[in-house]
Amino acid sequence: MLKGKKIKAKLVLTMLILTLGTLLLVYLEMFFAIFFLQDTAETIYHEIAENAEGYTSEELLKEAEEAMMAIVDAEAQATNNRFSTVAGLIEQSVDYLKDIYADPGAFTGNYRPVPLKDAPADIVSARYSVAGGKSLTNSLSRELKSIANIEPLFSSIMRHNPAIDDLYIGTASGILYEYTAENDYSADYAHTQRPWYKKAASNPDSVVWMETYVDPFGKACITAAMAVTDDRGNVIAVLAADIRFNEIMENLLARGIGKYSTSFLLGEAYDLIAYRDIYDEGFDPSFSAHFEDADIVKENLTKQDGRAFFAVLDGKEVYMCASRIPITGWTFCTAADKDQITRPIDTVKAETQEILASAASKTRKAFAALIIGVASSFIIVAASASMIASRFARSITGPLERIKEHAAAIGEGNFEQNIVKETEDEIGELAECLDDIQHDLIGYTENLKNVTAEKERIGAELSVAANIQASLLPSVLSPFKDVDEIDIYALMDPAKEVGGDFYDFFMPDKYHLAFVVADVSGKGVPASLFMVKGKTLIKEHTKPDSDLGEVFSTVNDILTESNTEEFFITAYEAVIDLRSGEVKFVNAGHEHPFLMERDETGAAHYTELKPKAGLALAVMEGIHYNTGSFMMQPGDRLFQYTDGVPEAADKTDQLYGMDRLVRFLNDHTDMTPEELLPSLRDDIEAFADGADQYDDIAMLCFEFVKKMEEQ
Amino acid sequence: MAMTIEKKEGNGTLTFVLKGRLDTSTAPELQHEIDTCLNGVKELSFEISGLEYLSSAGLRTLLSAQKTMNGQGTMKVLHPKDSVMEIFEITGFTDILTIIK
Structure with a gap:
């Protein structure tokens, strides 16, 4: 990231990364804290709302339940009491009637019930009819006269119990005695076939209750009945009382907890026997016609004793509770519209939610403001940090910048x-x-x-x-160009500007050619100065008739005497008599020359001449050098060189070597000296391939063209 | 390839073990050793079996050592390779140096 950037950028970046990184961490932590707080606040609001709703709803339902339970219990109790009273009166009347049947002679009252069809309406009085519209026989008449003795009791009951509409006795013999204001008469009416008679006859010794029914005269009522038995237990009559239904209903309907509630009575089989709609045409008293999930509601009615529960009555959700009326086995119920009970809950809930929503909104706004505040403070702090970092970096890089300019100027020479x-x-x-x-x-x-x-x-x-x-060094072209017997060529390549190798050739007289090839140990100016001295001395002492060994002995002594630097010179000198081809030579520690000769077939080849050499010049005084000699034939060549030739090295320190030199010479026997030496030097250079030249290179080639004539 | 010089000193003896090339570029180093180390040396040896090349400058250094030792003791040149021996022979140094093959 920082690679290739300037120091200022690096400093700024580093500081920014550190500062902003830290800031970011701190602010992130703040943001998380804020968000966490906000989240917590929201959760709290939510919980409050839920709790408030639950609390309120529960409370209201509990209140409703309590109220309804009080009502149903009270009403059931009251109804039970009322029915008990009626039951007591019936039992009392049955006992009375039993006494009448047991001892008719004891009851001598002169009561005369009138035939029902002749009886007045609206006036309560005793009346009778005979089942099937038959006429009264004597025995029936006597029985009626006895029964009529109950009138004072019935009269008293009717007076004190306004709810009782009709008190009547149906005998097994067919008499129907009634004490009532009703006078509806039907000739077909046979009381022994009626449900009240049958039920009572089949359950002697107890009061039976007939659920609401509409009698053949279109009158809806509740009937309580009890059989009258003789000593042997035979049913001789049934005594019954009709209780006005209206009376009951009014009581029921008055026991609401408001206009949105209703009360009703359920019979033993859960039929609706008292309900506000009971007068409606086509009213279906069956339970399932009014309740959804009738079986569950029935179950609740038996199980949830003393507890309210929810049900759907005639399509409306209601909260209802029930209480049994023990004497009849019926159930008194009150149901209230759930909407009406929970209406206050909804209001409270709505209000609570409104308040909480407003609070939440305010909180949210506060948090938003906080976040914006924190964020903008982050931006401000970050911007300040950037500016400070930049300024700080400039304070460091400014001087560096100037130093750089100074350095550049120095580079330009200022x-x-x-x-x-x-x-x-x-x-x-x-x-x-x-x-x-x-x-x-x-x-x-x-x-x-x-x-x-x-x-x-x-x-x-x-x-x-x-x-x-x-x-x-003698010029190659001069001075022998005009000497036909000689073809000589030489060259010298110093390793430094001035070298220690040298060659020389000269003619001591017109019949002789002398040449010298030498190598001074050491390089450069001192070596070349020593070389000049040696060269001059050799040339000075070489005379046509002088012995070459003596020449070198003399030169050696002179050089040794003044040699303070331990220089020495290897030197080879040859003097050729151009008339005969005789070569006299002396060798002071120098390389052996090569002689090119032709054999009988005319083929030329070079041979190294290897007579033992003497010690190099300038090493030791008093050395005696020997003169050697050999013959050259016209066309022969003599090649002499310095050690720089075989010891030229390439880059891997391979030496050019004697073998390569011999091969080169023999491969180029057709070359003249002037062609041969440059070619050889080129070959050496090609071999060295750019490697430094360690040593001076000098070489000389002489061809004895023809013998010189004596003049 | 340069040259390495190893010195083995004993009681009045000194041996230079030379390896590589003794030429113009390396001779001054050996010359310096000769100029500074020969004091009190009675027997000087050059072990040159590892010497690949000997130039005239190297010969000159050996000559300088020989001249110094002429006044104070003896000097030997040990085990030259054939190519190096040839140089001693050509230059006639076999006459003035004690060379042991």
Whole structure:
């Protein structure tokens, strides 16, 4: 990330990463805290709302339940009491009637019930009819006269119990005695076939209750009945009372907890025997016609004794509770519209939610403001950090920038700059260093100028020396161009400007050619000076008639005497008598020459001439050198060289070597000396392949063209 | 390839073990050793079995050592390779140096 960026950018980036990273962490933590708080607040609001709703709803339902339970219990109790009273009266009347039947003679009252069809309406009085519209027989008449003795009791009951509408006795013999204001008469009416008679007859000794029914005269009522039995248990009559239904219903309907509630009576089989709609045409008293999931509701009615529960009555959700009326086995119920009970809950819930929503909204706004505040403070802090970082970085890089400019200027050669140490830190030290460098450079450049000048001077002198040396060696073209008997060529390549190798050739007289090839140990100017001395001495002492061994002995003594530097010279000198081809030579530690001869077939080849050499010159005084000799035929060539030839090395320090030299010479026997030597040098250079030349290279080739005529 | 010089000093004896090339570029180093180490040396040896090449500059260094030792003791040149021996022979140094093959 920081690679390839400038220091300022690196510093700024580093500081920003650290600062902003830390800030980011702190702010993230803050944000998380804020969000957590907000979340918690929302959760709390939510919980409050739920709790409030639950609390309110539960409370209201509980209240409703309590109220309804009080009502149903009270009403059931009251109804039970009322029915008990009626039951008591019936039992009392049955006992009375039993007494009448048991001892008719004891009851002598002169009561005369009138036939029902003749009886007045609206006036309560005793009346009778005979089942099937038959006429009264004597026995029936006597029985009626006895029964009629119950009138005072019935009269009293009717007076004190307004709910009782009709008190009547149906005998097994067919008489129906009634004490009532009703006078509905039907000739077909047979009371022994009626449900009340049958039920009572089949359950002697107890009061039976007939659920609401509409009698043949269209009158809805509730009937309580009880059989009258003789000593042997035979049913001789049934005594019954009709209780006005209206009376009951009014009581029921009055026992609501408001206009949205209703009460009703359920019979033993859960039929609705008292209900507000009971007068409606086509009213279905069956339970399942009014309740959804009738079986579950029935189950609740038996199980949830004393508890309210929910049900759907005539399509409306109601909260209902029930209480049994023990005497009849019926159930008194009250149902209230659930909507009406929970209406206050909804209101409270709505209000609570409104309040909470408003609170939540305020909280949210507060949090939003907080977040914006925190975020903007982050931006401000981050921006400040960036600015501070940038400024700080500039304070570091500014001086560096200037040092860079100074350094560039120094690079361009301006050493006179005023480099100020701006700071006391490493950058300041750098500035100081640069100033020192600048001052040092002034000295160095001055020095360099001098050294360069000196070098140039020495170089110039060396090249002069090289020229002088070159001029000391005989020119190849002169002076023997016009001597037909001689074809000689030589060359010299110094390893440095001036070398230690040399060659020389000259004619001591017109019949003789002398040549020298030598190598001074060491290189450069001192070696070349020593070489000049040696070359001059050899040439000076070589006379046409002098012995070459003596020449070298003399030269050796002179050189040794003045040799303070331990130089020495290996040298080979040969003098050829051009008339005969006789070659006299002396060798002071130098390489052996090669002689090219032709055999009988005319084929030419080079042979190394290997007579033992003497010690190199200038090593030791008093050395005696021997002169050797051999013959050359016209066309023969003599090749001499210095050790720089075989010891030229390539880059891997392979040496050119004697084998390569011999092969090259024998491969090029057709070349003239002037062609041969440059070719050989080229071959050596090609072999060295760019490697430095360690040693001077000198070589000489002489061809004895023809014998010279004596003049 | 340059040259390495190993010195083995004993009681009045000194042996230079030379390896590589003794030529113009390496001779001054050996010359320096000869100039500074020969004081008190009675027997000087050059073990040159590892010497690949000997130039005239190297010969000159050996000559300088021989001249110094002429005044104070003896000097031997040990085990030259054939190519190096040839140089000693050509230059006639076999006459003035004690060379042991």
